Amino acid sequence: MYAAIRFYWAEPHSIDEVVRRVQEDFLPLVRDMSGFVSYFVLLPSEREDQIIAVSVFEDQQSAEESNRMALEWVVQNLSELLRPAPEFAGGQVVVYGASK
Secondary structure, three states: OEEEEEEEEEOHHHHHHHHHHHHHHHHHHHHOOOOEEEEEEEOOOOOOOEEEEEEEEOOHHHHHHHHHHHHHHHHHHOOOOEOOOOEEEEEEOOOOOOOO
C-alpha cells in the first residue's frame, strides 16, 4: 500500500467550508479511483491554518494519480479558500492497522 499526503493552508475561518466541500464533492471522486483503500482529513490542533489530507491506495501509481486529481480538483473548486502550492509527501505504508 502507498499513502499520498497533502498539506494545505487556509484561513481558519474558511476551514469548515473546505471540509464540507471535500466531504461532499471530493471524497466520492477519490473513493471511485482504482486501488482506493482509505481517505481522511486531519485538522492539526496546534496548526489552526493547516489541513492535511491522506489518501491510501493499493499501489504507488494510484496514490500519485490521487495527488494529480486532488490538485486539479482544488484549483477548480477551492482556489478561493486555500493558499496555493500545497506540499506533498508520500510513500509505502509499512504498518497498517484497522478495526476488526
